[in-house]
Every structure is written in C-alpha cells, then in structure tokens.
Amino acid sequence: MHPGLEHYLILSALIFSFGVYGMLTRRNLVAMLLCVELVLNAAALNFVAFHRFLFKGDAAGTVFPILIIAVAAAEAAVALAIVIALFRHRRNLDVRAADTLKG
Amino acid sequence: MTLETFAFWILAAYTLFASYFVVTARNLFRCAVGLAGTLIGVAGLYLLMEATFLSSIQIAVYVGGVVVLVVFAVLMVEDVTQKEFLRSPLSRCLLASVVAELLLAVVGLTMLSQGFGPNRPTFASADVREIGRALLSTQAGGFVLPFEVISLVLIAALVGAITVAGKPGDDYEKPEED
Numbered sequence: 001m002h003p004g005l006e007h008y009l010i011l012s013a014l015i016f017s018f019g020v021y022g023m024l025t026r027r028n029l030v031a032m033l034l035c036v037e038l039v040l041n042a043a044a045l046n047f048v049a050f051h052r053f054l055f056k057g058d059a060a061g062t063v064f065p066i067l068i069i070a071v072a073a074a075e076a077a078v079a080l081a082i083v084i085a086l087f088r089h090r091r092n093l094d095v096r097a098a099d100t101l102k103g
Numbered sequence: 104m105t106l107e108t109f110a111f112w113i114l115a116a117y118t119l120f121a122s123y124f125v126v127t128a129r130n131l132f133r134c135a136v137g138l139a140g141t142l143i144g145v146a147g148l149y150l151l152m153e154a155t156f157l158s159s160i161q162i163a164v165y166v167g168g169v170v171v172l173v174v175f176a177v178l179m180v181e182d183v184t185q186k187e188f189l190r191s192p193l194s195r196c197l198l199a200s201v202v203a204e205l206l207l208a209v210v211g212l213t214m215l216s217q218g219f220g221p222n223r224p225t226f227a228s229a230d231v232r233e234i235g236r237a238l239l240s241t242q243a244g245g246f247v248l249p250f251e252v253i254s255l256v257l258i259a260a261l262v263g264a265i266t267v268a269g270k271p272g273d274d275y276e277k278p279e280e281d
Contacts, residue, residue, distance in 0.1 A: 002223065003111035008148070009214045011115050015122050015141070017207035022126035024199030025191045030131055030177055034138045037169065038122050041145050052152040052224050059229040059237035062157050063246050066234075069164050070253045074260035076169045080176040081268035087180040088270075 008049035016042035029086065029093045033079045037072060044068045111151055118144030131177045139170045153228035 015038055022035030044065035051061020086098055121140030128134045142165045149158035191199070229237075238250050 002108055005219045013207055013210045017203040018122045018126050020206055021199050021203035025196050031134050034125055034134050045145055048149055048152055048154050056226040059233040062154055062229050062234050063237050065157055067249055067253055073169055074257050076172055077260050077264040081264035083176055084268045
C-alpha cells in the first residue's frame with residue numbers, strides 16, 4: 001500500500017501520544033525534556049506531510065518545521081541550564097522534589 | 104511493493120520503536136540515544152517526502168546539536184553507569200496511558216474523518232531556493248518577521264542559559280574547582 005497523507009498523520013499522532021505518555025510518567029527533568037522533543041517532532045512531521053500531499057509544495061510547510069527546530073534548540077538550551085542549576089542546589093532531578101516555588 | 108513503500112514502513116517501524124524506547128528506557132543516557140534514533144528516523148521520513156533541506160537541518164541541528172547537548176547534561180548530572188531513575192507508580196502510568204490513548208483516538212479519528220483528497224503528491228516539494236525566498240520575503244506569504252523573531256529568541260535563550268547555568272559571582276577568567 002502506497003504511503004499517503006493518512007499514513008504520515010497516524011505515525012505522527014502515535015509519536016505525539018508516546019511523547020504525552022512520557023511527559024506524564026517520567027519523574028526526571030531531562031527525560032521529560034526528551035519527551036517534549038518527541039511531541040515537537042510529531043508536529044513538524046505533520047507540517048511536512050501536509051506540505052507534501054495537500055498544499056502542492058508551498059514553502060510554508062517547510063518554513064514552520066525550521067522554526068520548530070529553532071525553538072526546540074532554544075528550549076533545550078534553557079531547560080538544560082535549569083537542570084544544571086537545579087542539580088547544583090538539590091543533587092537530584094526528581095520533579096516532585098523541586099516544588100519550592102509552589103504556594 | 105515499491106521501494107518507497109518499503110522504505111516508509113521500515114522507517115515508520117524504526118521511528119516508533121525508537122520513540123517507545125525514549126519513554127520506557129530505565130537509563131537517561133539510553134533515552135538520549137533513543138531520541139537520536141527517533142530524530143534520524145524522522146529525518147529519513149522527511150527525505151521520503153523530498154524535503155531534503157529540512158532533513159539535513161534535522162540531522163545537523165537536532166542530532167548534532169540538541170542531542171549532544173542533552174548527552175553532555177546527562178553526563179554532568181547523573182552517574183549513567185549505575186543509576187536507574189525514579190519511576191512513577193503503576194496507577195499513574197495507567198492514568199497517563201489512558202490520557203495518551205484518548206488523545207491518540209481524538210487526533211486519529213479527526214484526521215481519518217477528513218478524507219484528504221488524492222494520496223499521491225502531484226507537485227514537487229519546495230526546494231532550498233523557494234524556502235530561502237519565503238524566509239526573507241516581506242510580501243504576503245513571506246516569513247521575514249518570524250525569521251527575525253526566532254533569531255531574537257535564540258539570542259535570548261543563549262544569554263539566559265549562560266546566566267542560569269553559571270554560578271552566581273562566578274569569575275569566568277579564573278574558573279575554580281568545586
């Protein structure tokens with residue numbers, strides 16, 4: 001069966017739900033960050049699939065994934081800086097231990 | 104079965120397996136390796152959809168940059184050889200899987216109920232020239248404003264990351280051991 005738009009959409013929905021599951025179950029900050037990256041990738045895959053199959057190769061479908069990649073890189077940099085600062089103070093990365101700001 | 108179909112199924116299975124590995128692996132370093140695998144698989148899918156430029160960006164920035172950054176951070180903060188990090192209790196895992204499956208069902212049913220036209224692409228994908236023109240065009244359909252905003256975001260993120268990760272009162276000329 002030739003891979004069509006639906007195949008790519010279902011694949012990206014599966015990756016997305018894996019990412020959501022990981023975000024809800026992981027208790028380590030770095031592992032949660034990796035799951036966010038999965039979700040972002042699923043979104044970018046959707047953009048490219050629509051670009052390829054539905055919107056006749058309009059450049060917008062590849063510009064948005066580029067922006068997504070840039071945002072993901074910025075997010076990873078900031079999140080890992082927070083991880084290092086948190087580890088320096090607490091010596092562990094359990095998100096449930098890091099609730100000092102909770103009211 | 105054409106070569107493209109075969110490549111799609113192989114890449115899809117590989118990507119799904121790698122992303123499953125990211126959410127279930129017990130060791131942070133293995134998670135990062137799984138993420139690298141997922142990203143490479145998605146880059147292969149981009150190639151399959153003839154988005155060659157995007158595929159190379161994915162490899163260069165994501166696999167070469169973000170994953171390496173994550174691996175560095177993991178090596179700095181964890182003893183990756185021994186430590187298995189904390190896992191959620193079973194009840195929370197079940198709840199999370201129900202939530203994720205509900206989301207998958209909603210998204211999947213919505214997509215499948217749309218009936219998107221023909222299944223074969225009839226036009227060529229945007230090439231590098233078109234992407235570059237779209238990124239820097241000030242006319243309708245141009246992306247020069249997001250392009251400038253994203254460069255500001257990157258600068259802000261870099262400065263912020265250095266500020267947050269650096270020690271307060273740290274002297275960068277003469278770093279000292281802790």
